Amino acid sequence: MCLKGDFKVFIAYNGVTIATLPIESYTLTPHWSMLLKVPLITSDGDMDGAIMKNIVEDIKARGEVRFGSGLLFPDCRYGTSGKMNFACDEATLRFKPGSQRDATLVENEPKCPYQP
Numbered sequence: 692m693c694l695k696g697d698f699k700v701f702i703a704y705n706g707v708t709i710a711t712l713p714i715e716s717y718t719l720t721p722h723w724s725m726l727l728k729v730p731l732i733t734s735d736g737d738m739d740g741a742i743m744k745n746i747v748e749d750i751k752a753r754g755e756v757r758f759g760s761g762l763l764f765p766d767c768r769y770g771t772s773g774k775m776n777f778a779c780d781e782a783t784l785r786f787k788p789g790s791q792r793d794a795t796l797v798e799n800e801p802k803c804p805y806q807p
Contacts, residue, residue, distance in 0.1 A: 692719075692766060694718065696716070696717065703758065751791075754785060754788065756783070756786075757781045759778070759779065761778045779803040780802050782796060783796070
């Protein structure tokens with residue numbers, strides 16, 4: 692991974708991307724952990740259609756919904772494709788009974804392994 696560059700984040704529901712992050716820049720310091728916070732933008736077309744209906748049905752039926760996420764970073768190593776893709780474990784949002792808006796993240800730290 693490059694110490695400086697642009698990255699992209701996406702959120703998926705049942706394998707369909709429902710939110711993306713416009714390309715963001717970052718600068719990393721070698722050997723230091725860094726938290727990258729990102730704002731997400733949902734796709735109005737998807738959120739108004741069948742996908743949103745399925746999400747609401749999951750919330751009503753189970754009181755929770757699972758989302759996947761991924762990260763795409765530039766790769767500066769010689770002889771590579773130039774991109775590093777990380778696919779994260781699904782995260783579960785659990786909703787308060789009777790609510791479709793008030794939720795808590797069940798898993799605090801999904802793992803995001805590199806996908807060669």
